[in-house]
Amino acid sequence: MKLFAALVLGVLLTSCGATVAVDYEKQTDWSPYSNYQFYPNIDSGLSELDNKRIKKAIDSAFVMTKYERGENPSFLINFYAQEALSNSRNTIGLGMGGGGGNVGVGGSVGIPIGGPTIEQQITIDFIDAQKDQLIWQAIVDCRLKEKATPEQKDAHYLKVIQKALKKFPPKN
Secondary structure (H helix, E strand, C coil): HHHHHHHHHHHHCCCCCEEEEEEEECCCCCCCCCCEEEECCCCCCHHHHHHHHHHHHHHCCCCCCCEECCCCCEEEEEEEEEEEEEEECCCCEEEEEEECCCCCEEEEEEEEECCCCEEECCCCCEEEECCCCEEEEEEEEEEEECCCCCHHHHHHHHHHHHHHHHCCCCCC
């Protein structure tokens, strides 16, 4: 029984994390970019509370960097998300079998662990404020529990945004 409990705990702890894909203009000189502001009309497809969580996570990720939120931004930040509800991919398999002679019979069943999850694809765009051109983009694929608490959502968005912004600015 202890082995079974350890196996279940191991599966839950090693479930897939967020994956991040980044794209940017290779010739961009990143040195002039220091101040940012959020795009005035963000239509993210998320709730207003989740928009606030993402903005707070971005501000937190930039705290110990040279990037500051300011009045005359050198770049603007926009973000949007696509969501789909899916059943948990984690299952425990139970099986039984038996046989004798040249005959064998077996059966198994997968029992889902957890509950439904929300598959999210969050896109973060950095736009040059003067040229109105996209200069950097991160696309994050992640999962969130359908019935996540506000604290779980705070932690989720903080983790996801920090992982995405580790890749900014690009190392040329």
